[in-house]
Amino acid sequence: MTNTTQTRHIPDRLHSRAARLFKSWEALLFAVAIAIFVVNSFASPYFLNAWNLSDATFNFTEKAMIAFAMALLIISGEIDLSVASIIALASTAMGLAVQYGAGTPELVAIGLTVGLLCGAFNGVFVTILGLPSIVVTIGTMSLFRGISYIILGDDAFRGYPASFSWFGQGYIYWVFTVEMLFFVIIAVVYAVLLHKTNFGRAVYAIGNNPTGALFSGIRVARVKFILFLLTGLMSGVAAICLTSRLGSTRPSIATGMELEVVTMVVLGGVNILGGSGTIPGVVIAAFVMGLVTFGLGLLNVPGIVMSIFIGLLLIGVIALPRLWAMVSAQRKARKIA
């Protein structure tokens, strides 16, 4: 029986930039993405079609929008399991506004505001009351969707204005959808925020050592609060896109999406314990998940069976490197003996 204390190694720059790039998680993931792409194009004759591929992006664009904000939140050592419920609540609020004759600009404002408010609600409980984010967001997960159920019951809101459908059904140019544009813009914004600003460095610092971050002058609570706000806001954006695409709101909208968002983030190489991860990784992970679900869909695999793959992916992605580390550690130990 051995006691190993799990420590996070933060080496100085050991390899050249190019070597690190090739050995990185992102490079591995990119190779996987290409492999899936190739396999898919052989498996189904309908795969390599610009319009089909364009349709396939809806699989992941909305989830990825949330995943970018969630990545920052997880890097800082927190988590938000209520994102799918925020979508439900924001969508319900927009649907309610439609009944009172709200136009597209009002709907967008309402969606974003509800998202922000929900994020703030989570943030207050976690940062001001100092409660563990996992319990708080499990609670708000029930609460937010519960409010949708109170408002809607087993009913549905319809009748969204025609101009509102632009967000989820519109095209910018040829096969490029509005959601793709959002996806790219949001990815760039979050990549810059995480990798090029002081705020981003603070997020990493908090995830690696919250106490150390506090003593080095980072306002830990404020940064975390902002991250919850951002996650809520992104859920609001996703709610606008999803509602616009579906054209109706039911309280069961986006059920289980929080799992796929977390899977995407973890698959993208973000450490679930916090402290490390990149936005490009999450971008590639989004494509991998989109390609897998689209490819399986073309092969007539039902959605619930796909969720088995998602679940296996989530566990496998974390388990395999650890297994590998264990095996190589054993080999090393044997060599020494």
Add this chain to the structure above:
Amino acid sequence: MMRHIPVRETILASAILLLIVLIASRFAGFVAPANLANVFNDTAPLIILALGQMVVILTRCIDLSVAANLALTGMAVAMINVAFPGLPIPFILAIAVTLGAMMGAINGVLVWKLNIPPIVVTLGTMTIFRGIIFLISDGKWVNSHEMSPAFTGFPRAAFLGLPVLSWIAIITVVAFGVMMSRTQFGRSIFAVGGNPHAAVYTGINVGRTQFGAFVVSGALAGLTGYLWVARYAVAYVDIAGGFELEVVAACVIGGISIAGGIGSVGGAVLGAIFLGVVKNALPVVNISPFWQLAISGSAILIAVAFNARSGRTKGRIILKSAEVTQ
């Protein structure tokens, strides 16, 4: 020992009593013994699962796969019953418990040997188990007319005035009371959750205790799976969907600290009964059952805020699982 009055449990018990009195003041029928027995019977699955979840949470883990485990075991035993209608109930019970325990063991091994955060493991297995139900059942339902009368009759059979389902819940509560206070396993669960480092120095294998907790939780989920399917006489992919949250809610309301190490059997049972009373009271006081979800969500938030304020230690993040392995 007499000075040691469990404050949290007393407050919760008073809250439940107050709730019942309030309902009774307008609807006297609610407190009729037969109705209260009904409420208890209706809450029995939640009580059983809450006890399993309590053990897991006490060791600083969380098991979000219980409802999926329940549904998969339920579907499996229902299909076994359809294939072999003559199989006696004790066998069915044994199969259900074993299947559930095996699924719990999968969670446990991943947490113990690979050191993967429990929330990730059980989020993953939750979807995998649900998917497997679809695979084995082909998305079809197993309906009551396909099940044997003995299979569906067992949980409803009356014994000393209460259905067997209620008795199983009572037996589980008693067994857990003994296990948590009188056995080595029970004490090591508290030790692991309270201070994993100290637990290691006293010779407790932290990972194996967590593994044990997952197996216990899984076994109870399996048992409940059979009872659930038999009681409602139907099995399909989505049974008990989202029930894992209600189970966690029962624990949090019952004062089980999500940071591990703090909690009691009485708390978990009272937390489950609180939710059960609320659920059964809603239609009586003419509130739409759609309020249920929001109420349990609010109850989680209020309970966790309340517990954190009264608790000595500040809540730790469950994702930062114990640093000690093996």
